[in-house]
Amino acid sequence: MLNQRFPYAKEIVETVIENAYVWIVIVDANGRVIYMNDNYCKFCEVEKHEVVGRHVTEVIENTRMHVVVESGEEEIADLQYIRGNYMIANRIPIYADNKVVGAFGTVMFRDTKEWHEMNSHVRHHLSSLPSFLEQQDVTGAKYTLNDIYSCSQVMAELKEKIKTIASTDSSVLIRGESGTGKELFAHSIHLLSNRSEKPFIKVNCGAIPEQLLESELFGYEDGAFTGAKKGGKKGKFVQANGGTIFLDEIGDMSLHMQVKLLRVLQEKEVEPVGSTKTIPLNVRVITATNRPLESLMDNQKFRNDLYYRISVIPLYIPPLRERIEDLETLVRHFIKKVSLRTGKRISLIHEEVMETFRHYHWQGNIRELENIIEAAIHLAKADVITLDAIPDYIKKKHVFSEQELSLKEMLNEAEKNIIKETLKKYDDDRKKVAKVLGISKSSMYEKIQKYGIK
Incomplete structure (x- = not known):
């Protein structure tokens, strides 16, 4: 009758059961396996056609399916140890004409870690x-x-x-x-x-x-x-x-x-x-x-x-300069956040500002970005953030001349500029700058003397 109304009912049901997230086993009133889906068979290393008719205890380790058939009481979210893993299993008795005619079991999580x-x-x-x-x-x-x-x-x-x-x-x-x-x-x-x-x-x-x-x-x-x-x-x-x-x-x-x-x-x-x-x-x-x-x-x-x-x-956690593709998402978020807090509406940030941000080193990472956005919103003359609203040190480009420099010379020049800008940022607090840059205080003084930073 079912097949007459739904000609592909059998194929549909089998496909759903076989591809279900859970593992499934069905037993009859005597505890013998009627059905076991492919994933469960593979895990238990048994052939599907061989398990049908066998008692469930011969197929599944530490099973209680036969117990549920005898008691008629369901067991929900029970821990079951199978092949070296604790799994979370459900066992439900099947009733017909007021008597237990079988039971079906599912394993929803293959181990407690899952x-x-x-x-x-x-x-x-x-x-x-x-x-x-x-x-x-x-x-x-x-x-x-x-x-x-x-x-x-x-x-x-x-x-x-x-x-x-x-x-x-x-x-x-x-x-x-x-x-x-x-x-x-x-x-x-x-x-x-x-x-x-x-x-x-x-x-x-x-x-x-x-x-x-x-x-x-x-x-x-x-x-x-x-x-x-x-x-x-x-x-x-x-x-x-x-x-x-x-x-x-x-x-x-x-x-x-x-x-x-x-x-x-x-x-x-x-x-x-x-x-x-x-x-x-x-x-x-x-x-x-x-x-x-x-x-x-x-x-x-x-x-x-x-x-x-x-x-x-x-x-x-990678620094902002190593994931610069996050910059635009963060800028939009901070503009919205600061605008709501200050009540000042900012609708746009100029592309020149974004381009400047993309070329900046972001020594202070996301915290520095948020502080700069907050300052820019306060300094913006209209509802657009322009280059005039961001600090000068952000706009400064550290460009090396085309004359041939050794790698050591280029690194020294970069280090000198970073120390100078960071000292400026923290009002010449050398102890703070040393901590921010991850170097000792003595190393900081050595580098200041080396590069003649005043």
Whole structure:
């Protein structure tokens, strides 16, 4: 009757079942296999025509399909260990004439890793919903991948990698120059993880004096030292328990603190200052730095064992100059963002300005771009951003003469110009410039003297 009304019904149903995302098996009232789709057969390394009629226990490892037939009770989202993997299986009894005549089973996620990755994927799509945004205020994490504006292939691949690794509990080390948005990625990883409803605690290791960092990270007991808060204080690690702690500028941490941090990461417990008791921890650690950790390790300024502990999953955020195709997307975003905040309407940015931006080095990366757009909007005389509204140092082109110069001479000239412009940008704050350029203060003074910079 069905074939008379729908002549290709059999072919349609078979095609749908065979190409379904899930793996499917159907058994009769005696637990014998009636049907098993191709993907499931391939995974179990059995031939489709050979499994029909065999008892399901002879075909699928640790199956409970025969149990469901006997009990008549469904089993949803049950873990099943098959061929070295834990899988998430559903088993549903089939009723006819008020009795169980069989059962069908599906495996939706082929292993728990796949399930976690799907969770991260779903959270990414939920991240624009109001309820999700309200949750961000509670946890402390503010940014999702939707807040990272880009159109380049390298950033698209990086975002996909974030979705994949977010579901794990492995430590993540985020590398990248200052201003590339490392913190935004840390927030995104937390919000896409299974810890998204738990605290996200941020610590800037370079902004806290060394003598205070230990009590800030690990907390202290009542009376632990002079001036200690009555009743003691919870450290950042305890505040982050169950969630994620983000240690920014990890490369600025002293060797003394590195030893203490390493112990906490290894033992998964923390001992507050002045206490004799330890507190067990369940915290995911994300770290970030713009400093060359490999060079620091070579100079015994950063511990090798700590490096390998925090960099289980390394991520690199490329500088803006290496993904210049993102420039237009970022400019449009910042114009809209700043215009809304300031109330000044900007409808256009002149092509000459964009061309100037494309040839600029962007030492300060996205943070520098946002600051320049904000200044330009304030300085714009109409609703169009022109060259008059952007800083002179952006417009200056570093062009080498056509005379033959050695590679060393060209590099020296480029280095000299970069140092001069950066000193100008930071009002001759040489300590700040050295940090921004990733060199020591002594190296900065040597280069200033070498190039005769005043």
